[in-house]
């Protein structure tokens with residue numbers, strides 16, 4: 538670590554299916570090519586790819602350390618770690634803000650990816666706070682499953698089915714990136730986020 542002058546916080550935010558993890562993986566690969574020490578952290582609650590790896594919907598993946606709370610992250614930083622990548626930041630809660638701020642203050646490059654909105658379209662902590670204190674914010678959109686426009690939101694299909702107009706069977710098909718349990722989600726634009 539240096540005197541802290543090189544530290545920075547980079548946030549990658551957006552709805553589901555926006556390619557956030559893919560962008561995180563891309564930045565980690567670049568850092569590895571530059572021979573920087575990299576630590577990749579996922580949350581134990583993220584069961585999408587199993588413990589010990591961070592995976593994108595398109596199949597890119599990285600080995601990672603799984604933790605149960607933000608407070609565990611600093612303990613994983615070793616001598617030589619220069620970049621810390623945190624995926625699925627929404628699992629970590631508000632405590633993540635102070636933790637990654639301290640790491641960036643100490644001279645590390647911290648890249649955090651996570652959902653900026655809940656499935657009902659509200660700001661999803663801690664992403665709004667992380668975006669406020671970051672040097673760089675990359676806000677990604679997905680593609681609306683109904684009309685193809687830029688999608689800043691995602692919906693849980695069970696939640697929109699009742700209110701949808703008829704004749705839109707495509708919107709009820711299982712999402713390609715089915716996540717967890719029996720629910721499925723789709724990316725939606727502003728116009729199509731409500732049933």
Ligand SMILES: [Zn+2]
Nearest residue numbers: 681684726729
């Ligand atoms: Zn749409």
